[in-house]
Amino acid sequence: MLRENLNDLVAFVTVAREGSFTKAAAQMGVSTSALSHAMRGLEERLGLRLLARSTRSVSPTEAGEKLLLTVAPRLEEIEEQLSAIGDLRGKPTGTIRINASRHAVSQFLWPRLKPLLQNYPEIHIEISAENRFTDIVAERFDMGVRLTESLPKDMIAVPLSGPLRMVAVASPAYLAEHPAPTHPSDLARHNCINIRLPTYGGFYAWEFGKGDEEMAVRVSGQLAFNDSQHALQACLDGYGIAFTSLDMVTPYLERGELVQILDDWCPPFDGYSLYYPNRRQHSTAFSLVLDALRLKD
Template identity: 55%
Template sequence: MRREELVDLNAFMTVAEEQSFTRAAAKLGTSQSTLSHTIRRLETRLNVRLLTRTTRRVSPTEAGERLLTALVPALDMISSEIASLSELSEKPSGTVRITTSEHAANTLLWPALSKLLPKYPDLHVELAVDSSLTDIVAERFDAGVRLEETIARDMIAVPIGPPLRMAVVGAPSYFERHPVPRKPQDLSHHTCINLRLPTSGGVYAWELEKGKRALRVRVDGQLTFNNVPMIRQAALGGFGLACIMEDQSAPYLADGRLVRVLEDWCPPFPGYHLYYPSRRQSSAAFRLVVEALRYRG
C-alpha cells in the first residue's frame, strides 16, 4: 500500500469517528478543505461513497461501515506495534489512556501515578474521569477502571484496590427525629437520599446482604443526586439517610458527624479492577502502569 493511501484511510477513519469534518481537521492538524479533498480522492479511487454529509453531522454509509470494520482493528494493530517499539528504549515512553470513575481516580490511580510518573519523564497518562460505562474499544482507550461486577467477561481484569463496603449513614440530628433502623425493611419509614446512576439513568437500589440473604431496597426521600459528595453533604445536614462507600464516610464517622446503621447488612465486595481487551498487545509503558496499579493485598 502506498503512503498516500494510508494517509487517506486514516483521514476517513478520523472523520467517521469524530462525525465532523471540523473536529477531524483539528485533530489531524489540517484544513477542512484539504480534508474534504482527501475524502473525495479516496471515494473516487474506490468508486464508492463512504460518508453521508448533513448540516448537523457526518456518518458512514453502508460501504463506509464495512471499511471501518476492517480498518479500525488493522490500524489499532499498527499503533500497538509502534508503541511496543518503546521496549527497545531504556525508558518506557508513550501515552496510556484510561477511563475511570472519580472515586477510583482519587483513591487509587492518582496516589499510584503520582509516585510513578516522576521516575519516567517520557511516560504520559491521560485519565478520563467518567462514571458511565465507556466502551474502551470504541473510544480507543487503553484500559478502563470499574468494579469487577460491571466488567465484560472477555476482558482481562487486574485488581487495583482492596475489597469495598457500603455504609448506611445519617447525621445525629436526623436520629434525634427518627428511630434507628434495625433491618432493611425499616428503611421504608425513613427519609433517604437517592443516587441517580449515570450509566442507566435509573435510581440506585440499595444493595444489602446478610448471610445468604441479598436485598435490593428501593428507598424514598426529597433528594436525588448524581454526585456522591452532594449526597454526603445532604446526609451531614440531616436531610436523610445515605448509602455511600465506607471510605467516603469514614472521617465523618470517626468525628461523630455521621452515625452508621445496618452495618451487619453491608458485607465487603470485590473492589476496583483495571480492565483491557484480551487481544491487546501491550506496550512497555502500558505494562509499567498496570504493575504500578496492581493490588497486592
C-alpha cells in the same frame, strides 16, 4: 501511497469511530472545516462515498465500513510498533487510555499513577471518568475498571482493590431529629438521598444483606444526584441519609461528622478489577501502568 492518503485515513478512522466531525476534530487537534475538507478529498481520490452525513451524526457507508475494518487494525499495529521502537531508547513512551468510574479514579487510580507519571515523563495517560458501562474495545480504551462481579467474560482481569462495603450514613444533626433506622425497611420513613444510574436511567436500589437475607430497597427523598460526591456533601449538610462506599466516608466517621447506620446490614463485596482485551503484545508503557495499578499483596 501518497502522504495525504495516510493522514486522511487516520482522520477517516477517527471520524467513523467518533460518529462526529466535531468530536473527531477535537481529538485530533484540528478544525472541523479542515477535517471535513480532508474527508471530501479522500472520497474524491477513491471515487467512493465513505461517510453518510446527517444533521445529527456521521456514519460509515458500506464502502466506509469495509475500509474501516481493514485500515483501523493496521493503524493500531503501526502505533504499537512505534511505541515499541520508542522503548528501545530506554524511555517508555505512549498514551494509555483508561475508562473507570469516578470513585475508582479518585480512590485507586490517581494515587497509584502519580509516582509513575513522575518517574516516566514520556508516558501519557488519558482517563475517562464516568459511571456508565463502556465497551472499551469499541471506544478504543486500553483498559477499564469495573466491579469484579460485572466484568465482561472475554477480558483479562487483574485485581485493583480489595473488598469494598457500601454503607448508610447520616449526619448527627439529621439523626437528632429523626430516629436512626434499625432495619432497611425503616428507610421508607426517612429522607434518603438518591443516586441516578446513568446506564439504566433509574435510581440505584440500596442493597443490604444479613445472614441469608438479602434485599434491595427503593428509597425516596427530596434530593437525587448522578454523582456520589455531591450526595455525600448533601448528607454532611444534614439533608438526609446517603448510601455510599465506606472508604469515601471513613474520615468523616472518624471525625464524628457522620454516623454509620444499619452497619450489620452492610456486608463486604468483591471490589474493582482492571480488565483489558487479550492482545498478543503490549507496550512497555502499558505494562508499567498495569503494574502500578494492580493490587499488591
